[in-house]
Amino acid sequence: MSRINPELGSLNEEETQVSEESNKHRDGIMEFFLKYNTLLMLAVLVVASSLISPAFFTERNIFNLLRQVAALGIISMGMLLVILTSGIDLSVGSFYALGSVIIAYFLGSTSLPVSVILTLLVGFVLGSISGVLVSLAQMAPFVATLALMTIARGLAYIVSNGHPIITQSYGLSMFGNGYFLHVPLPVVLMLMIFIITTLILKHTVFGRLVVAIGSNEVAVKLAGIRVNIYKYAVYAISGVLSAMAGIISTARTGVGSPLVGVGMELDAIAAVVIGGASLNGGKGSSFNTLLGVLILGLIGNVMNLLSVPAYPQQVIKGFIIIGAVLMQGIYKK
Template structure:
């Protein structure tokens, strides 16, 4: 005879720690399949490869928790990466970086305004801005790659602090900041409340439209920061930069346990989700599995994460 209480406890435990369990199981399986996987060099490589998507996924987490979706961030990465390179012909790289962060925030305001004030569904609003931004990228670059040779700027994407690459330090610092904002600030609490029940939050006196816009601003700023790291890492930008990155950022958040219906999520778990995706790609490359198979497997992982979340909510 089954024990409903024990079953409920097991379901609750799996629901709470599913991403961590999956992460640990994947590490164990891959380490048996590829002995070099747990080498220090490869671990650092996985973290560094996760830095650009991981930073973007921080912003995606806030947007999804607030009940929205932003598929324009890949194009925004391309625009800000191109701008931070192009502006260095006229100014030092640091003020150029500040300018592109403001550009990211401005597009976040635009996306949030279209969603909250004009009431365009988030995925449609950001589909429109995604197309507009990609067109601006082509106009800005003229369709040609842009290059930069600033050593100071190159440090952001290629520098080291001791044995640790600077992009990893930047990623971890932004994850810590994002988690603090989500858990300890009014902005974070209200974002969860709005994503959980927008009308209840409105009746409680929360300025719903303002905080929805702010979640998109967070998404825009993090996308711009990803653009800076991208340009610094490659020291060049093409008009095609960032294509598909928005899907990986959203997938990282969802795999990390951010509810697609809003109201629930964690920046720390999003980091694990980003690492999980990168580990899968890294392991498949080490094993020699074809790129097309990797896409299929990644899609199955995303469906499994969303399916488990939906099943767990239905059981609860």
Template sequence: MLGTDKDAPVREAAGASSLRTKRMSNISGASVRKLLINNAMIVVMLLVIAFFLYRSARFGTVENLSTILIAAAPFALIALGQTLVILTGGIDLSVGSVIALSAMAAALVAKNNPNQLWLALVTAMLVGLAAGAINGLVVARLNVPPFIATLGMLTLASGLAYVVGDGAPINGLPATFGAFANTEVLGLKIPVILMIVFVVGLALVMKRTVYGMRVYAVGGNRHAAEIAGVKSRSILFSVYMISGVLAGLSGLMLASRVVSGAPNLGAGYELDAIAAVVIGGASLMGGRGSIWGTALGLLLIQTLNNGLDLLIVPAYWQDVIKGILIVAAVGVDVWANARRAS
């Protein structure tokens, strides 16, 4: 007669428990890795913030946070416009010069009409609208590559900015001109409020509306979008117009902040705007990206600028560090996308 193994049920229960623990551990590890991959840029942002909090006591103050947001606002507007353009597979190199031209035009109008601030606001936006419309027509109707079309506008707008001021800045503006950028509402400066409104508003438009879907469709595959009934030329025209208007508003912000118009205002801003969009996960080929990603990329750049200033890092080393971080951030995003795809 065969003997019975009284310990067998105990061993089986222990084995099952060990297997369940191992599976739970594997699932937990996979979930954490997936979470980190899906939010790679947020992790990078948190690491940068943690570093500056450790190195500078001033970095985490409310006043410094306000400084970062105020500095980010003009960049945010042009970065948002750049996002729409890049989503269609294009690029807008002219926004920096459009900022200068809009600022000079608004300053000239404000100087000649000191009691009509709204007229300066309208002027800045109309100048940006005109520049964006020209870009849109050249790209959408004449099929000129966006790089060439907007490069031409960059040169044209830069020259016109000097023409408006006769080669010199426009000073002696009324104090009311500074109200647009320096007035607080509920503890926030008007540019910061506008930045928040435009980020949230455009995020909803791109996520929830037919227009947003069509922008993505044109960037993903223009030919297929046209077959599906999307008027790709109208979409292309519209995104360049939006980019121009936002650049005009950004120019007014910058000029109002210093109560002066400068013909070189906004020089190089287009590069930071493009960097913010790319860092935020957008593809320069079009069809991939988001408003929230751009906002995160912008805040990463502005946080880095602010933190390096607080640490009194020389300007030339700041450029080196920012360049390395931009390449590293994009590399992390590409790696994360590859992992998500696999």
């Protein structure tokens, strides 16, 4: 019978331990890059943009970038809530256009505060219709919001007679182009919506149930929770936020146009997906969604500085979305 060398066995154990520690270290680094891929992607784009264009890191350009993404950031927070319930909202771009037109229309006959309230109310009503169709009528979110997308865009053309409505409201213009502590007011509003969304998701029963519904709707129902109320609520909130974004558009340009917001729903979905949210629901964060919004805005901003046409920008956005989804799949594995 052969005898095992004790020293050789000890050496093999040490090599195995070193190998395991090396694998854990490598896996830890890989997990870090996959977990924080959205933040790292933004950091890389910021560095690359500053190297590509000297005009990128100027105060004027940074503020222009933030103004441009303010409306998308607000819409994306509503889209995040919908997607967390495993839904989808294709109507946000049309609600955005309708909000832009409605605020301009009402300013012709009433005060600014009343016009803002009426515009948000229109967004709430249309969002509520989507919510009722999805939650009570059990209609597929894609179909329900597609129908509301068509209705809202048609209403925008009807209200405006197919032409932009020019506004001369000093108060609205001050909001669209004014500052608070050197930060553009639309950006301040976007950050407020972001903070509120974060607090709702992290520190309220409503937020936890929204995530739970997307994770396992059957289990939530069996727990005695009225799922339909929460599904209805997220679409109503999305409608209000989309109308609010339309107000920002009119405030910045001084024009209520039925043509704005085309494709905005795709940008909002892209921002949420780039931020790591799952279209199957139950996974996503407001912080990463905001990073996704900044990434999309950054791409467009740099392309504009380089005088690149709009069409290549769409191609690049598409590749970024594919990359983000692939990273999600790798991280899950």
